[in-house]
Amino acid sequence: MSVFREDVLAGKTAFVTGGGSGICKGITEALMAHGANAVITSRKQERLDETARELAEKTGRECLGVACDVRKPETVEAALDAAIARFGGFDIVVNGAAGNFLCPASQLSYNAFRTVMEIDTIGTFNVSKAAFEKQLRARGGVIVNISATLHYGATPLQAHAAAAKAAVDSLTRSLALEWGASGVRVVGIAPGPIDDTEGIARLAPGPIRDQMIAGIPLKRMGTIAEIADLALFLCTPAASLIHGETIVADGGHWLGGNALATLMGG
Numbered sequence: 515m516s517v518f519r520e521d522v523l524a525g526k527t528a529f530v531t532g533g534g535s536g537i538c539k540g541i542t543e544a545l546m547a548h549g550a551n552a553v554i555t556s557r558k559q560e561r562l563d564e565t566a567r568e569l570a571e572k573t574g575r576e577c578l579g580v581a582c583d584v585r586k587p588e589t590v591e592a593a594l595d596a597a598i599a600r601f602g603g604f605d606i607v608v609n610g611a612a613g614n615f616l617c618p619a620s621q622l623s624y625n626a627f628r629t630v631m632e633i634d635t636i637g638t639f640n641v642s643k644a645a646f647e648k649q650l651r652a653r654g655g656v657i658v659n660i661s662a663t664l665h666y667g668a669t670p671l672q673a674h675a676a677a678a679k680a681a682v683d684s685l686t687r688s689l690a691l692e693w694g695a696s697g698v699r700v701v702g703i704a705p706g707p708i709d710d711t712e713g714i715a716r717l718a719p720g721p722i723r724d725q726m727i728a729g730i731p732l733k734r735m736g737t738i739a740e741i742a743d744l745a746l747f748l749c750t751p752a753a754s755l756i757h758g759e760t761i762v763a764d765g766g767h768w769l770g771g772n773a774l775a776t777l778m779g780g
């Protein structure tokens with residue numbers, strides 16, 4: 515049973531990039547289960563349609579899947595227009611679209627680095643700016659940027675994603691500064707390793723998974739539902755003073771569990 519009132523987002527519409535899969539599918543489900551309708555976007559229309567059907571059935575709310583590539587502003591604008599046409603507008607934007615893979619910096623092609631920067635950072639800017647111009651400036655709302663903790667220290671084989679997410683955190687602060695007066699709250703979530711996701715399948719292959727868990731003070735990965743609940747909280751009036759901040763939800767992972775911590779037995 516949810517700890518949130520089930521109609522806390524009644525009358526709201528959420529626009530979620532990357533909402534067809536993984537963490538952002540979970541976020542969409544949580545928002546819908548608490549009263550919101552949703553538009554989910556990514557590049558693959560078929561997966562979006564399937565997810566939209568599933569979430570509508572589960573929650574009793576409406577969900578529309580619209581394909582767009584966050585790197586291409588014209589496709590972003592068309593997707594936002596589709597949201598306005600279907601639901602009359604939107605109040606919540608979740609920037610979750612991202613790309614990542616393990617690769618040493620020396621082996622990253624120029625295009626590989628640029629691709630991740632374009633999806634994560636430029637995509638977040640494209641969607642936020644277009645959403646602000648089309649709706650949020652006039653009616654207020656919440657933007658939730660999905661970040662990571664990769665860049666708090668440094669993470670091997672992740673120069674591209676770490677740089678991209680550092681820039682996302684910077685955008686969260688800058689947009690909060692500029693758009694707060696229009697009634698738009700801008701916040702971020704930095705998940706640690708989250709189980710049953712594409713991210714973990716790509717970044718923690720084979721035995722790395724157990725080593726990663728050993729380095730997490732809570733001794734487990736997070737769940738999609740835990741990140742979804744945090745996103746839901748940030749979209750409710752309970753978070754009305756949180757602005758420009760990126761909240762870490764990682765079981766203490768980035769604090770840096772090490773052999774001595776393991777010896778201490780937690």
Ligand code: HXC
Binds near residue numbers: 614625716
């Ligand atoms: C090295 C790679 C690579 C790899 C792709 N490239 N995969 N380089 N190692 N494993 C290079 C390609 O060779 C190409 O460079 C460039 O990247 C662009 O690749 P494309 O396949 O043309 O790009 P595109 O089709 O746009 O796909 C983007 C993608 C892809 C990021 C590469 O994997 C994708 O669509 N991912 C979306 C799903 C995803 O990544 N989910 C996980 C998010 S997890 P050249 O020079 O050859 O042209 C996450 C977790 C963060 O973000 C923190 C966790 C703790």
Ligand code: NAP
Binds near residue numbers: 531537538663705714
């Ligand atoms: P995921 O399911 O692969 O989510 C990424 C989504 O982005 C996919 O739905 C993908 O769909 C979409 N996408 C990729 N490129 C796109 C583009 N150019 N335009 C539009 N959509 C695009 O992976 P996930 O692990 O759940 O990650 C979700 C978010 O959490 C990401 O922001 C990630 O960085 C963050 N995160 C994840 C973890 C983790 O442990 N998994 C940890 C920290 C942060 P298409 O391929 O259909 O386009």
